[in-house]
Amino acid sequence: MSEEKKPLNFIEQIIEEDIASGMKREDLRFRFPPEPNGYLHIGHTKAIGISFGLGEKYNAPVNLRFDDTNPAKEEQEYVDAIKKDVSWLGYQWENECYSSDYFQELYDWAVRLIKEGKAYVDSQTSEAMAEQKGTPTESGVASPYRDRTVEENLELFTKMKNGEFEEGEHVLRAKIDMASPNMLLRDPLMYRILKKAHHRTGNDWVIYPMYDWTHGESDYLEQISHSLCSLEFKPHRDLYNWFRDHVYEYSKTDYPLLPKQREFSRLNLSYTIMSKRKLLKLVEQGVVSGWDDPRMPTISGLRRRGYTPASIRNFIETVGVSKRENIIDVALLEFKIREDLNKNANRVMAVLNPVKLVITNYPEDKEEILIAENNPELDAGSREVPFSRELYIEREDFKEEANRKYFRLTLGKEVRLKNAYIIKGETCIKDEEGTITEIHCTYDPLSKSGSGTEESKRKVKGTLHWVSKKHAVPAEVRVYDRLFSDEAPDAHKDKDFMEFLNPDSLQTINALVEPSLVNSKVGERFQFQRLGYFNVDDDATSEHLVFNKIVGLRDTWAKVNK
C-alpha cells in the first residue's frame, strides 16, 4: 500500500501547496457539476475522474451537482442518465445537489448587490448590449441604464421576479468594468427572464440566474475547496472571484471557505467528436440508434459496447492532467479495454464468416466432447465443446495454396484445430462461380489436444478456431468500425463533421458460435478466440443471441497482409 512516489499533477500540487500553507485537509471538498442537457461522454470522464479521483485520494467528499439554470434545455431524463453513468463508473457522491436549490439565496444576494450599487437592471435589447460591449481590443460603452437609482433597480428587479415583464424586456447586470480587457467583466448578465417550467422548480421562478452568477456561488454554498473545470473557463475566473468575494462579505460567518477555481485541458479523442450539440445531431438524424449506440463516445454507448468501468478509469489515469491542448489516440482506449478483458474475459470459439470443413476420415456419426480452457490468464476452469465430422471455420483461414508466411490451412499442409486435432487439407469443392463451398481434410486421431501423445506434441504453425456444424448456435454479431474516417472530424473549418461519417461503421453478421454461449447473459463479455472481445448486447433474448464487437485482438497478420 506504500504510496509509490507517483508524481503529482499540477492540480494535486496546488492542493499540496494549499495544505502546506494552512488549509485543513478536512476542508477539502470537490464537485462534478454537469448541466443536465445531454448525456455524459468520454470527455466528461476526465472531469469526473479528476474530481472524484481527488476525493478518493484525499478522502474528501465530492458532490454531484446539476447546474440546472436553463429550463429551456434541461430535462429530468438527463439527470437520471448522468447519475447512472457516474455510478456505473464506480464513483460515489457525497450529496446530490442542484443549482436550482440555491435560487433563493442567489436572489437574496443579488438584491444585496443592487442595494450596494453593484448591480443594475438593463432594459435594452440583447443586440444593443452586444454592440456596447466592444471588442477585445476596444473598450465597451456604458448602458444608458447603468446609473439607475438603487430604488428603481430594486423595483424593476422585484417586478421581473414577479413575472410582470416579458422575456427579453429586462435583465440584471453586475456593474463591474466596461473597459476591462476581460470581456466577461464588462457588466455581465446575472439574470434573464425565462417563462419556462423548470424540471425541478416548476413555475416558481420566471427569472433564472446565469452560469457565472450561479456556478461560483453554488461552489461557495457547498464550500467546495477546489472547483475544477476545463480550460475554456479560465477567463471566467476573474468573474468567479469577483462574485465570490462580494458574496463572502455578506456570508463569511456561515461560509468561511473561499473556493478556488482551477482549469485543466479537456480530453479530445482521435476519430471522434465530443460536442453535445453534435452528438445530439447524430441521434436526431438517426445516424446512430440513440445516445447509447455502441458507436457513440457517450458513457452509455461505451457501456453498451462492452467497455468496463475499470478500463475507462485506467484510461483516464494514463491520460493524465495538464493544461495543454491534446488529442489522445483512441488506440490507447482500445489498449485499456484489451488489457482488462485479456485478463478477465473467458475465451470461446465463434465463426463469423463460416465455410464448411469436412474431416473425411472421421466417423460419420461420431461425436466427441472436448475440454477447453476458459482463460489461460486466470484459473477460470474449463468447459466442454462438442466436436464432430463436419465443422465450420473462417473463410479467411483457408487458401488452396499460399506462401510460407500464411500459417493457416492450405492443401497438403497441417494446422491444429484449437482444443482438438491436427488436420491436413486435402481438397476443396467450389461452385460455378469459383467460390469455395466445402473443404475436405483428414485428421490425425493421435494428435488430440492434451492427450500427451507424441503426435499431439507435434508443432504446427497454425491453430484455427472452429465450431461443430451440428452443434453450432446462430448469433447476430454487430461489428463496429469508427464512426468517422477523419482523425479530427470537427476540426475542419471548411467542412462539416458529418462529411466524415464512415458509412461502414456498423456491420451486422450472422455468425455461428459454440453451444456454451446459449446461456450467456446480457452484458457478459467474452473473447472470441483469434477475433476479439465481444459482449452480449441489450437486444439479446433467449431465442436470439446478439453480440457486440468491443474491440479486435491486436492483429499483426492484418498488418503483414496489407
Next chain:
RNA sequence: AAACCUGUGAUGUAAUGGUUAGCAUACAAGACUUUGACUCUUGUUGUAUAGGUUCAAAUCCUGUCAGGUUUACCA
C-alpha cells in the same frame, strides 16, 4: 501586433536548476506460443526557436514563432 493560457519523440505524460531526458501507448525486430493474442527481450524518433543568467537550464529571464481561449438573455 488586445489580454490570458500552452509549447518535451508519432500520441499522452514525467523530470520542481544537478547522473546517458523517464513511463505508457504506437511503430519495428526477435523469443515464446494449441489464440499471428497474451507475455518477454531489444530497438527507433523528443525539450518550438534565438539570446541571456548560472559551475550547471526542459526547468529561471527576454525576444521570436506556433497553437488555443475570450466579443451568448448557453453552460
